[in-house]
Each structure stands twice: as structure tokens, then as C-alpha cells.
Amino acid sequence: MIPPTVRRGAGRASCHHGEILQGVFLDAGGRRCAGLVTLPMSGLGSRAEFTRRPGTPPEQLTVLPGDRTKAARAAALAVAECALRRREPPCGGELRITGDIPVGLGMGSSTSDVIAVVRAVADSYGMRLAPDTVARLAVRAELACDPLMLDARPVLFAQREGRVLEVLGPCLPPLVVVGCALGGGAPVDTLSLPVRAYDDTDVRAFERLRGLLRRAVATGDAALLGRVASASARQGQRLLGHPEFDTLADIARRLGxxxxxxxxxxxxxxxxxxxxxxxxxxxxxxxxxxxESNGIAATRTFTSFLPRPASPASFPPSFPPSSPPSFPTTKEFPSGPAHRGGHRPTGPDSPRRPARLPAL
Structure with a gap:
């Protein structure tokens, strides 16, 4: 039996499969800001359980695994937020995180941890925080975050500010995605990459891709979305420099x-x-x-099929009233490589190491 002074909550968050578009865009006020559109993927995710202990000091917060420093910051921020709303003093507790998202592949593992933790803390207070509040806390916890709190709706998201720049439409065009891992799945040290300066020409190019993606979503045009994603991927190669990228692009051309x-x-x-x-x-x-014949590890084949209804309450106030109340789900494509369960290596905040590719 749970003691009356203990309150428990649980939360979950999914991952994504990298970006469809990423660059620098103009917000409604004409200001430049970094933004991205992610490719949603279901099945994998992070789970968190938070046991709140009212009456204990907030610094008495234990986290398992102990190296999840971003998640620990998110828990402390979420406790402060929820306690303020409940007009209670913040308190300590125990946090446990589990999940199966491979780390270091760019699938949003740390953001997934953070969002699951924020949701678990809120649940322990009997609350559900709005997506824009979750985004604000996530950015404070990890400086930049993916739009996983928005439950797969296609949006252009300012990852360093935690806000939606544009809702692109109800759902992505139907796609089948044959996933793979470049570089043998070796993690990318993004902190070591050079910082690229973007000029007005670059911003105009990204805004053009934004317009094309908006049209692709509105018309369900998979081919147009593919053009946008390919152009964005090639832009990304200026920094990432994956040696297999040209081979990947050639396979795409040859096989339709x-x-x-x-x-x-x-x-x-x-x-x-x-x-x-x-x-x-x-x-x-x-x-x-x-x-596989070119030495590129195939991972998981999945789809972006069929929207399901979203609760109107899940839309933050910053979303325009015309935002369609639906968003895509993903499911595994039956003829693709089978998804085999794997264990997520602990420590998304620890030095990255190659993920176990079957875990995808």
C-alpha cells in the first residue's frame, strides 16, 4: 500500500526518425530562427515513473539511471512548475527512467526522456501540462528539444526556443520509410561540428523548401515531400559529411x-x-x-499512415484555431525487416557509443 504522503505518476514519450527539413527560417515577426520538421516514428520510446514525497526538500531527488542529468533537470523544473500551480512547496522524490530508443543516432532520445519525465511529474500532481508548457520546460532542461510533445503533428518547430513556427497541416503524405544507419551506427558528436553561418540566400532557400513542404502536406504529395527531404539532407551533408550519402541517394534514384x-x-x-x-x-x-550490398545497415521499415483524432485540449493556445485535429501514426511495414526488441544503452547524457542496430 502506498503511504498517504507518497504520490506516484507515470509518463511516456515517443521518438522520431530524424528530420524531413532543418535550417533557418523566418518567424511571424520576420526574425531568423533555427527550425526543423521531424519524421515521426512510433513503437520506440522513453517511460518514466516519478514517486513524489511531499514534505521532503526538493534537492532530495534521486534518478535511476544516475547519469540522466537532463532528465533530472527536467524533473526539478517540472516539480517547481506543478507545485506552483498547486500552491504547494516543491518537494523531492524518486525518478526511474526506462526506454528502448538507440542513443546517438539523432532519434530524439534525450528529448524523449525529458518529456516522459515532465509528464510523469505532472501525473504525480494529478495534472496534464499543455504541450507548449512541456516544450518550455524541455528547452530549459536541455537547451534545445525536438517537437515530440506535439504527438507527431507535422509542424515547423523552433528547437532552441520550444515554440511552433507553423502548423503545416493535418498529417504527412503517406510514406513507406526504409530505415538505415550511416557510418555503421557510430554516434555523431554534434558539439564538434563547425557552426555554419547562414546568409540571406540560405534563408530564402530554406523558406522555399518550407513552402514546398507546406504544399506537399496540403496535397498529400509524397514525391514533393521527398524532394524537400532530399534537398534538406544534402544541405546537412555540408556539416555531417556522411561518406555513404551519395550511395544512399543513388539507391533512391535507381529504385524509384x-x-x-x-x-x-x-x-x-x-x-x-x-x-x-x-x-x-x-x-x-x-x-x-x-x-546491405553497399555496406549500409538496414534497420526498420515503417509507414506514416493514417491520422487518428486528437483531443482539442491537446492543442496549445499558440496553435491557430484552423489547425486540423489529427496527426499521423506510424506502424511497421510487414514486408520489411522485423523489429527485434533491444535494450537501450543507459545514459543519453553520457559519451555516445554505437547503438545496437537491431534495436531500431
């Missing part, structure tokens, strides 16, 4: 993929296929064979 996408902060990548085109199963199998 509509484009390629990559993680701009990791090694995960994908071939994008239009499920409405003929011979889909054959093309999926051909893509997997071509990847």
Missing part, C-alpha cells in the same frame, strides 16, 4: 524512391517510398538488399 531523409544530429537515415506506386513490396525488398 521519392527521396531520402537523414538525422541532422545523428546517423539514422531513410529511403522514402510512395506506397501508391506499383510494386511496393518488391521495391522495399530491393532497397534493403541494395543498402
Amino acid at each position: 524512391a521519392v527521396g531520402v531523409q537523414i538525422a541532422h544530429s545523428g546517423a539514422v537515415a531513410g529511403l522514402l517510398l510512395d506506397p501508391a506506386a506499383p510494386g511496393l513490396r518488391h521495391r522495399v525488398r530491393s532497397c534493403v538488399r541494395a543498402l
Whole structure:
């Protein structure tokens, strides 16, 4: 039996499969800001359980695994937020995090941890925080975050500010994604990458891609989305420099993929296929064979199919009233490589190491 002074909460968050578009864009006021659009992926995620102990000092916060420093910061921030709303003093507690997202591949593992923790803390207070509040806390905890708190709706998201620049539409065009890991799945040390300066020409190019992506979402045009993702991926290669990228792009051209996408902060990548085109199963199998014959590890094949309804309460006030109340889910494509359960290496805040590729 749980003592009356103990309150428990649970939270979960999913991951993504890298970016469809990333760059520098103009906000509604004409100010430049970094932004991205992620490719949602379900199945993998982080889970958190928070046991709140009212009456204990807030610094008495224990975290398992102990090296999840970003998650620990998120827990402390969420406790302060929720306690203020409940007009209670903040307190300590115990936090336990589990998950199966490979780290270091650019799939949002640390953001997933942080969001799961914020949700668990809020649940221990009997609350559900709005997505824009979760985003604000996530940015404070890890300086930049992915839009995983928005539950897969296609948005252009300012990752360093935790705000939505634009809701692009109700859901992504249907896609089949043949996933892979470049560089053998070796983690990308994003902190060691040079900081690129963007000029007005670059911003205009990114704004053009933004407009094309908006049109692709509005019309359900998988081919146009593939063009945008490929252009963005090639831009990202100026910093990432994956040696297999040209091979990946060549496979896409030869086998009828509509484009390629990559993680701009990791090694995960994908071939994008239009499920409405003929011979889909054959093309999926051909893509997997071509990847593996070129030494690129194929991981998971999944889809971005079929929107499901979202609760109107899940939309933050900053979303325009016209935002469609639906968003895409993903599921594994049956003819692709089977998803095999794996254990997520502990410590997304510890030095990155190659993920176990079957965990994808």
C-alpha cells in the first residue's frame, strides 16, 4: 500500500526518425530562427515513473539511471512548475527512467526522456501540462528539444526556443520509410561540428523548401515531400559529411524512391517510398538488399499512415484555431525487416557509443 504522503505518476514519450527539413527560417515577426520538421516514428520510446514525497526538500531527488542529468533537470523544473500551480512547496522524490530508443543516432532520445519525465511529474500532481508548457520546460532542461510533445503533428518547430513556427497541416503524405544507419551506427558528436553561418540566400532557400513542404502536406504529395527531404539532407551533408550519402541517394534514384531523409544530429537515415506506386513490396525488398550490398545497415521499415483524432485540449493556445485535429501514426511495414526488441544503452547524457542496430 502506498503511504498517504507518497504520490506516484507515470509518463511516456515517443521518438522520431530524424528530420524531413532543418535550417533557418523566418518567424511571424520576420526574425531568423533555427527550425526543423521531424519524421515521426512510433513503437520506440522513453517511460518514466516519478514517486513524489511531499514534505521532503526538493534537492532530495534521486534518478535511476544516475547519469540522466537532463532528465533530472527536467524533473526539478517540472516539480517547481506543478507545485506552483498547486500552491504547494516543491518537494523531492524518486525518478526511474526506462526506454528502448538507440542513443546517438539523432532519434530524439534525450528529448524523449525529458518529456516522459515532465509528464510523469505532472501525473504525480494529478495534472496534464499543455504541450507548449512541456516544450518550455524541455528547452530549459536541455537547451534545445525536438517537437515530440506535439504527438507527431507535422509542424515547423523552433528547437532552441520550444515554440511552433507553423502548423503545416493535418498529417504527412503517406510514406513507406526504409530505415538505415550511416557510418555503421557510430554516434555523431554534434558539439564538434563547425557552426555554419547562414546568409540571406540560405534563408530564402530554406523558406522555399518550407513552402514546398507546406504544399506537399496540403496535397498529400509524397514525391514533393521527398524532394524537400532530399534537398534538406544534402544541405546537412555540408556539416555531417556522411561518406555513404551519395550511395544512399543513388539507391533512391535507381529504385524509384521519392527521396531520402537523414538525422541532422545523428546517423539514422531513410529511403522514402510512395506506397501508391506499383510494386511496393518488391521495391522495399530491393532497397534493403541494395543498402546491405553497399555496406549500409538496414534497420526498420515503417509507414506514416493514417491520422487518428486528437483531443482539442491537446492543442496549445499558440496553435491557430484552423489547425486540423489529427496527426499521423506510424506502424511497421510487414514486408520489411522485423523489429527485434533491444535494450537501450543507459545514459543519453553520457559519451555516445554505437547503438545496437537491431534495436531500431
